[in-house]
Amino acid sequence: MELLINLLINGLATGMLIFLLAAGLTLIFGLMSVLNFAHGGLFVWGAFAAVWMYATTGSFILAILGAVVTGVILGFVTEKLIITPVYGNHVQQILITLGFMLVLTEMIKVVFGPNQLAAKVPPYLAGSWEVGDVILIKYRMFIILIGFVVFGIIQFILKRTKIGLIVRAGVLNKEMVQALGNNIKQVFLFTFIAGAALAALGGALMAPYSGVVYAEMGLEFGILAFIVVVIGGMGSLPGSLMAAILVGLAGSFMAYYVPALSLAVNMILMALVLIFRPQGLFAAKG
C-alpha cells in the first residue's frame, strides 16, 4: 500500500513537472500551431537564469522571477525575429527554430560557461517527510502545488478572455480574424511571450529538481514536451495536464514493475494513444 502511494505521489509530481515544461508548448504549439523546436532553448535559459539569480541573490523567489523575465524577453525577441516570418508554414518553422535552438544552446555556453551548474533547492524546500513508509519529498509537493496553480491561472485567462479564442481562430484564418477587428499580431505576440515565460518557469522549477542544469538539457526535454502536447490533444490545457500526469505515472510504475521497458515507456504510451485515439486524449473540443 505504502509502495503504491509512493509510486503514485512521485509519478504525480514528475507528471506535474512535465506539465510545467509542456504548458508553454501547449500555447505555442497546441494553440498557435507553431512547431517551435527552440522551446527547449527557452526552457534552458529559464533554468540557467534561475540558477544564476539564486546564486547571486540567494532568493528563490527572485530566481523564479528572473527566469520568467528572461522568458518574457526571449519570447519577445524570438517572436519578432524568428517566428513572425514563418507563421502558418510548418516546414519553415522547423528549419528556423532548429537554427535558433542551436544559437540559444550555444549562447548559454558563451554566457554561463560550458560546464553544467549545480542547482540547489532552497533550504525551506529541501529534504523530505517520512510518514510511515511513505516518503514525501518536499520539493515535489511544492511542484504539485505550483503545477495546479499555473494550470488554474492559464485556464482562467484562456476561459475568461477572448485570447484563446482569437488564437485558435487566427490559426484557422488569420485574415478573417483581423477583418473582424482583432489585432492578431499582438495576440500572437502576447501568447508566444506567455508560452516562452512558461517554458522559462518550467526550466527554473526543473533545475533544483534534478539538481543540475546544462546547455543540452533543452533538447531532451523539448521532445518530451511535444509528446505531452500531442497525446493530450492539441491546444487543450487540461489535456496537457492529464497527459503529463499520465506520462509521469507510467514512468514511475513502469520503472518499478517492468524496468526493462522504462526506456521505451514514453514512446509506447504515445504510440498507443495515437493508434487508439488519434486526436489525443482531450481534443481541443468535443
Next chain:
Amino acid sequence: MTDLLEMRDVHTYIGEYHILQGVNFTAPKGQVSVLLGRNGAGKTTTLKTIMGLHPSKSGSILFEGNPIEKLPTHKIAQSGLGYVPEDQGIFATLTVEENIRVAMRDQSEATAERVDYVLKLFPDLKKFWKKDGGNLSGGQKQMLSMARAFVQDSRLLLIDEPSKGLAPVVIGKVIEAIHELKKQSTIVLVEQNFRMASLVGDTFTLIDDGRTVHTGEMGYLVENEEMKRKYLGIG
C-alpha cells in the same frame, strides 16, 4: 448627400499581378451600393482592398473623410467596417457561438441586442449554437458569416455575394434585413443575383477588367437593356 467611403484611382497588386487598375468608387451614406461585374472582374479584390487585406499600391481610400489605405486590417475594421467575405471565412473548428464571439467587440447591451437580432433573423444559428462552424450546411455558413458582421456596430458593411447558397425564402429575409440595416449602416454589396441586387440596390458600380466602368442609379441599370447586355451578359 455625403459619401461615407470614397476610393480614388485605386491600384492593387496581388503578388506580381496588377489586379485593380484604377477603381473609383463611392458609397453614399445610408445607401446600398452594388458592385457588379463578371467573374474575375475584380469585385472581391475591391472589397479586400478596402479592408486592407490586399493593400492598395496607389490611390486613396477615404472612410468618413479619413484615409484608411495605410491602416492595418484590424484598425480598419475597428474604425467601423464589417466584412462578409465571399468564401464565408468560417472558423471551422470553432463553434457557432465562438465564431460569433470572435466578432463581438464588447459585452455591451447593444451588442447583446444585435446578437438577439441575428439569431432571430437566422434561427438555424441558434439551433446549432454549440456546433462546429465547419459542420454547418453551405447556406448556414453563409448565414453565420453575415451574422458575424451584423453583431458588430458597423457603419459600413461590405458584403460579398450574400445570396450565394441561400434558399429563396432566406434571400427574402436577407433583403428585408438589408433594408433594416440601412437605417444605421451603409452597405456595399457584391451580388450576382441581379434580382436581389435590383431589389436592394440604390446605386450600382460596374467593374470590368479591374476598372470601374460605370456608376449610376440602380433604377437606371434595371431599365437599360443595352448596358445590362454589355457588362452583365443578360437580356
Next chain:
Amino acid sequence: MSKVLSLNKSIYLIIALALLIFPFVSDSRTWTILLTQIFIFAILAMSYDLLLGYTGIVSFGHAMFFGIGAYSTGIVLDTFGPTLLFFVLSIAIGFILAAVVSFFVGILTLRLKSHYFAMLTLALSGLFLVAAEKWRSLTFGNDGFTFRAPEIFQDRLVFYLLSLGCLIAVFIFLKRFVSSPMGHVLISVRENENRTASLGFKTLHYKVIASVVAGVFASLAGSLYAVSLRFVNTSVMTMDITLDALLMTIIGGVGTLVGPILGAGVIELAQHYLSGLARDYPIFERWIILFGILYIVAVIFFPRGIVGGIQSIYARLTGKKVKVAGPMKKSVVKS
C-alpha cells in the same frame, strides 16, 4: 518549357561529369570523403523529399530506415565476411526490411493527420532506437561495433564512385517517379487528400507507396553510410539523422529533388568550414552559433530553399515576372 528542361538536363549532366572526374584530378582524400558523405546524405534527403515535398508527409521517423540499412550492412558484413557479394546481399536485406517495416508503419500511421502522424512516426522510430540499444547481442548497444568493408572499398575512390553512382541512379529514378502519372497523384495527395480520393484514387495506397520507396532509399543511404564508416552504433537511429534529412531537404528546396542534394552539400560544407574556422581562429570557438544563424538566414532570404531562390532569381533575370494576369479579356460566351 522543353527548352528550360533541356537546359536543366545539361546542367545536371555537366555537374555529374565534373563529380565523376573530380577524384581523378584532385588527390585530396579529405574531399573524396567529404563528397562521399554528401552523396550519401543527399540520397537520404532525396528520399525524405519524396515524403515531405511530393506527398506532403512530415515524418519524424526517417532515421528508422536509415538505421535499418546501416545495421543490415554492418551485421551482415561483420558476421559473414567483408565480400562484395555479402555487401550486395546486405543492401538487399536492408531493402526488404525497410520495405516491410515502412509498409506496416505506413498502414499504421498514415491514416493520421499531420502532427499526429509525425509524432507517431517519432514514437515508432524511438522504439526502434530502444530496440537497437537493447538487442546487444546483435547491435552491441549504443557503443556499436566496427567491421571490415569489402576489400575493393579500401580504395576510397571506388567507394566514392559507388556512392556517386547510387546518387545518380536514385536521382534519375525519383525524378522519373515524380513526373510519372503516379507522381502527379502523390502531389495531388499533398495538395488536397480528400479531393484526390473523390477523383477515384486510393490515397492511402499512394502514401504507403511513397513511404515504402522513401524507406527503401533511406535504407540504401544507411548501408552506404555504414560502409563509409565501417562502424555502426545507435546514432544511426537517432532523431539527429531525421533532422539532418529534414534540414537538408528544407534548405535545398522542398519538392525539387535537386534541392536536397544541394542542401546536403551546403550543410556538410558549412559544417566542415565553420568547424575548421574554429580550429584556426579561437574566436570562432562557438561556430555552432554561426551555423544556427545560417538556418535562420536561409529561411528569411530563401523561404523556398536554395532551388526556390535560384528559380526566382532566374525568373527575375529573364524578366519573366511582369505578368499582368489580372482579369483576362473576355473570350467569353457569345451564345
Next chain:
Amino acid sequence: MALLETKNLTIQFGGHTAVDDVTFSLPEKQFKSVIGPNGAGKTTFFNLLSGELKPTAGEVFYKGKSLNGVSAVDRTRIGIGRSFQITNVFPSLTVFENVRLAVQSREKVRYTFWKSARSYHRLTEEAHELLKQVLLDNKAQMIASQLSHGEKRKLEIAMLLALDTEVLLLDEPTAGMSLEEVPAILNVIRSIKEQGDKTILLIEHKMDMILDLSDSIMVLFNGQLLADGSPEDIMQNETVQQAYLGGYEDDRSVRNA
C-alpha cells in the same frame, strides 16, 4: 430500371438527424433536382450517396447492388461522380493540372510510375477540351488558388465532367457564378443531358434553372423526403411555396428580363 436507389437512408450527427429515412429512386438517364431549405440535408444526402459519409441506417443501391461498405473511391470508380458545394480543388496546381488529374483517373492511369506523364497526349488534349467547355481555357496555366470564386466553380465542374461518370451529383454548381456565365454553364449541363447517356442529380436554389432542366424534383425538409414528383406538382406544393420559396421567387420576371 432505377440506377440509383436508397432505402430508409438515415444519418445522425449526435442527436441531430440530418437525413431521415429517405427512400428514393433515380431512374437511368433522368435529370432530377433536389431542393429544400438550408440545412435540410441535401449535401449530406449527396455525401451518403457518394460514400463520403456512412449512413447510421439504411442503404444505397447502385444498379440494384447495395453499396454498403463500398468506399468513396470505389464509388467514383464504378460511376458515381460528384462536385462539391464548397470549392474543393488542388490549390497550388495549375488549372490545367487540376483537370488532368481527373482525366487521368478516368483513364485508369493510376499506378504507372516509370512513364513520364507528359507522354500521355490524350490526357492533355482532353483536359484542354474540358477547360474550353467551361470557359476556362484562357486560365489554364494559372495556379488554381489565384482564381476568383466564380472561376473556381467552373473548374470544379470541369473536374467532374472529366471523370465522365455515369451518375453526376452536382451540388450548387453555379453558386457565385456571374450572370453572364450561368447560361454558358447551363448549356454545358443541358448538352450533357441532351446527349442522353448521363443520370444527373442536381442541388440548386435557383428555381428557374431547376424548372428549366429537371425531369423531376425531390424536396428534402428537415432531413425527410417531403415530396418527389414532376416540377409542376412540386411548384404547387403548399409547404414548398411557403417554407422554401417564401414568395421571393414568385416574381421571376425581373430576373428573366
Next chain:
Amino acid sequence: DGNAGDEDTVKVGVLASLTGALESYGKQTQRGFELGLEYATDGTMEVAGKKIEVVFEDTETKPEVAVQKATKLLEEDDVDFLVGSSSSGDTLAVLPLAEEYEKIMLVEPAVADSITGSEFNKYIFRTARNSSQDAVAGAAAIAGEGVKIATFAPDYSFGWDGVAAFKEAAENLGAEIVLEEFADPAATDFTSNLQKVIEADPDYLFIVWAGANSPWNQIADMKLQEKGIKISTGAPDIPALSIMEPLVGMEGFSVYYHTLPDNEINDWLVEEHKARYDGEVPDLFTPGGMTAAIAIVEALEKSEGSVDADELIGIMEGMSFETPKGTMTFRPEDHQALQPMYSITLEEQEGVPYPVPVLVEELSPEDTEPPIMNNPE
C-alpha cells in the same frame, strides 16, 4: 605547414569533442595534451631531433564527423599518431582507420571495454582506464566477504558493461549482488528504482553513472543513507562533483582528482595548469591528455624518432612510463594501460564549493587490472 613526408617533424592529430555535450571533456584532453608535450620535451617541443606538431580536430561527438576529421588528419596533415576521443562511439568509428593507415592511435579518454576488447586492433593503445578498471576499483573500495550490494546504472552499454565488470570483481571479493537496477538515463524520476533498492536492503548501493542528469538529489530525498544503505560511485569531474553534495560521506573511487596522486609530474601539472588557466586546477581527463603526450614522446625517444608503426608497437608493448598518475604500463596483450586508481571518500572542505574526493588508499595498477578481452576468436 609540415608537408607530407617531412623528415624533421612528427605530427600528432588529436580528436576530441570540442563542442556539444562532451565539450568539457574534450577541452580537458586538449589542455592536458598540450601541457604533456611541453613537460615531456622540456618545452622544446622536439624529440629525437624532430619537431612535434599537433593538430586538434573537433569530432562534434558524431561518428561520421570523427571519421571525416580523422581521415583529414591522416591524409592532409599526414599525422603520425592519432589521439582521441571523448566519446566511445567516435573512437570506435576511428579505430579501423588507424589500422588502415597503419598509424598508432592512443585512445584517450574513451572508456568502452570493446576498444581494447572485441574491436581491438594492434595499432590501438589506450592511456585511459576502461570501464572494467573503474568497476574493479569500485569493487575494491567497498566489496568484501558477505557484503550485500545493489547496483544502479543507466540503461545502455556504459551502464551494462560497468555493472557486469563490477559484479565479477565484487563477487570475487566475496560480496553478494542483491539487485541490479537500470534506469532510463534521460528520466526525470528515479524514485521508483530507488524504492526497489530500499526494499532489497543492501549494505551498499554502487552506482555507475555518467551524464549530467543524475539521481543524487533523489537518493538524498529518499533517505537511503539514513536507512543504512551506503552509497558508492566513481567521483566524476569537478563540475559534476558540484552536484554531488547529497552524497557527502560516501566511499567510492576516483580516476583522478588533482590532490590524489603524489608525484612530481602531478605537482608540475597542477602548478602549470593553475598558472596558465587563471587558477583553475586540472580535472578528470587533463592528466589523461598529458599521459598520451608523454607516452608518444617516450616511444619516440626509444625509437629515436622513427614513426614506423610496427617498430613503435614493439617498443610500446609493455612500455612503462611516468605520468601524473604515477607509473603506467601498456599491457602487451591488449595495449591497455594499467594504472593506479584511488579509493576515496567524499568530504566537504573549507573554501571548496563542491564535495572533495579524499584519498583513502591508492589502488595499484595490479589491484585494478581488468580481464583481457581481446581474445582472438
